[in-house]
Amino acid sequence: MGCYGRRVASRVQGTVSGKPSGGPLVPALFLPDLDALSHKEALREIVAAARAAGAVEAPEEALRILLDREILGTTAVGKGVAIPHGRSMVVPRPYLAFARSLRGVPWQAPDDEDVHLIFLLLAPDTPPWRGPYLEHLARLAAVGALIGNRKRLLSAPDLATVRAILAG
């Protein structure tokens, strides 16, 4: 792990987790305030933190699939929320990280608002995971669409609170 990884790890809450299937995916990681000034930096920062937590074995590949997904179209959905996501063989189990940027990150959002709340979802590429992956995506979009959830996530002090908000 490089110095950047150690610095990230020191202010990250969480470890490796994630349900194999069924039910809402529990976030394994919470980054309360990103340093990133762009969406690419934000993805790099979150993936580095996930690697530091031992959750991502192939960070370069994970970052690449997330960046390629952004080329397809921004994963910012408006109202300060982005849901970057991707599937790959290098991801052994679904993984969800939640990150916050208090200053906001430009993300080419449809409403031009900077992104403050980021749900990063990675999943395996095999067919049985496709259904749960899409369900997780839909669930995260629904959580982020509610103003009450966004307000609570913006002020959430810890991973346990984030998990409680996502659990609904």
Next chain:
Amino acid sequence: MTPLATLTASQKLLYLQDLDLLLRDALEDGTRTLWREAGMQVSGLEQLQRMRAELASSIGPKLLELYERIHRRHGRALVPVRDGTCLGCFVKLPTGARSSPPGTDAVSTCASCGRILYRV
């Protein structure tokens, strides 16, 4: 990101498989509908297809043909090797044939299912 020219053959194949998966999702009605309902628009399909073509052209024709053939047959040409087991068919691989040597351009296939092996 790692420049294309510095990737090994196995890494290029993995990248190709990831791009194919993303492109398949992008062309699939259910995924597109979900993305649209979540507020995400698909606008970069052609750029990704160009990237895919550039990547494919950087892979030797024989290897690319092998990938395409296995991809057509199994849907997933590359599979990870974990604990000496091919995760495509879950057969234990003989020692020495468990994956491509890291950092080389050699690729190996599973003697049981024929998929290309990749050490994560």
